[in-house]
Amino acid sequence: MPVRNALEALTMRPTQFLCSAWPWRSLAYLIGGALLGFAAILAVVGLLLAGVVLSVVVIGIAGYLATVLSGVAVGRLERWRMRLVDESVLPDPHRAVPRPGLRAWVTFRLREQATWRELGYTMLSGLMLCWMDAVVVTAAIYVPLSLLAGPFYIHDSPLSVTVPLALAGIPVAVIAAYPVTAWAGARAAMARAILAPRVHDEHVRLVEVTRSRARLVDAFEVERRRIERDLHDGAQQRLVALSMQLGLARLEMPAGSAAAEPVANAHELAKQALTELRELIRGVHPKVLTDRGLEAAVAEVAGTAPLPVDVDIGLPGRLPSMVEVTAYFVVVEALTNVAKHSEARRAGVTASVTGNRLTLEVRDDGRGGADPARGSGLVGLADRVAAVDGTVALSSPPGGPTLVRVEIPVPS
Incomplete structure (x- = not known):
């Protein structure tokens, strides 16, 4: 079985372990942990001091908020660093912010338990873990190097003493690889336990079902x-x-x-x-979608529709293939429903990317009253969107107008 984390690497044969990249990856992880912890505690102290100084003019509240939210950045960086010693990707526990804007983001993040767990991890890292990382790294590097360099700085002892002392630095360096890897693996496991999303067994099964459905769609x-x-x-x-x-x-x-x-x-x-x-x-599968992207493909669909369709799509560039395919077939199905059921004189399609979400809207001026239960294709549309973790909202009062709004997350 392939080795996926530092703790599993310790079970390898000594020659295989010492020739692998795990000791070096563990050392890099601990060095980064020490630097991250020291930087985090300095930043938190600086933000708190700024909050205290500026609190007399109300601006200091921003310093306090930044202190709390600093854990979000540290948690994200730690999840990225953890790949050095644990190849199992730790998912981001934060949910997508439903509304754009800095105020909405701050308010939403402050209500999440993950934000406070990340703040706790930041404090733990700055007050204890980074110091332990520094001690392990210093011992693993300083002791072997001081032995190997013995003949260069010990001048009052004969070579018969300094040379064996220098040679002893080689097995000491080899032995040091084990505690370095062990502490890196234990530290990563501790970070995973704090930063991992809190889910129940049924949620785990739901995630697996969602992933299976996404694999089938792919x-x-x-x-x-x-x-x-x-x-x-x-x-x-x-x-x-x-x-x-x-x-x-x-x-x-x-x-x-x-x-x-x-x-x-x-x-x-x-x-x-x-x-x-x-x-x-x-x-x-339209060739124009593969060659020229979503905007050109939707324009082609609108041009062949049996009623006038206004298209307003502003995208920053090409989107991931699955996002484009899903959005395209949403437009096709929605315009098909408009032509068959709505008796509309005109329709419109708009799309834009805000943050990490594609928002797509299809509207018409028809009679309204669209009901997914009547087999208008909206159920299949919703299933397709759900397979990529998107959402569908329908507004279709009797007499119209009808609006189908779809939001699809865009992987970064």
Whole structure:
């Protein structure tokens, strides 16, 4: 079995362990822990002092808030550093902030238990852990180096004493790899216990179900792309060649011949089949989405819709593939519902990215009264969005208008 953390590395054979990267990764983790702890305690003390000094002019409250929220930054950095000694990624316990803005972010974070656990870890790191890291690192580096450098600074002893002393530094350095790795593994386990999200068993099962569903959606999307590629490069090209050959045959055929009409009919049927195949390919997975992104793909869908559709999409660039695919099919399904059920005269699609979330809205001026229970495709739409941890909100009062709002997290 592959070794996934520093504590498991201690069970390896000595030669295998000493030749691996685990001792060096553990040393780097402890050095970073010492530096992070010292920096964190200095920052907290500075923020508290700033809060005390500025409290007379109310601005000091910001210093106190920054002190509490400093743990969020330390926790995020610690989860990133932990990968040095533990390859099991520690998930971020914080939830997405529902509203944009600094005030909303601060208020939301102060209400989360994870924020206070991270503050407690910051205090523990600054008051105790960083000092222990420094002691272990200093002992692991200073003692072997002082022995190895003995002949250079011990001048009042003969070589028969200093040389064996220097040679003793080699096994001491080898032995030091074990306590360094052991403390790094124990420290990471302690940090994981404090910083890990608090979930119950049923939540763990729910997370696993969600991940399984996401894996199925990924596999399904890969298969859709394969089908689209096979149809585009295979059947479509053959239909194009067939249509061209029939067209040439029509040009070469004498006017009024008995075969002219059947060939013309076959040519028209081939062109219709090619048009239908292109529509099928676009429904399976549109090539424009892969090549040019969500904005161009939505504009193409809007251009082929049976009613006018206003498109207002402002994105900072290309989004992750799964986000683009989900958003695209949300627009397709929503506009299909508009055309079939709403009796609308006009529709609109807007999309933007705020923070780490894509917000997509599809609205129409139809009769309203959309009900997912009546099989309008909204249930399937919601399932597709839920597979990427997104949310769907529907507003459709009788008489209209109807608004479908979708929010999809955008991985950083």
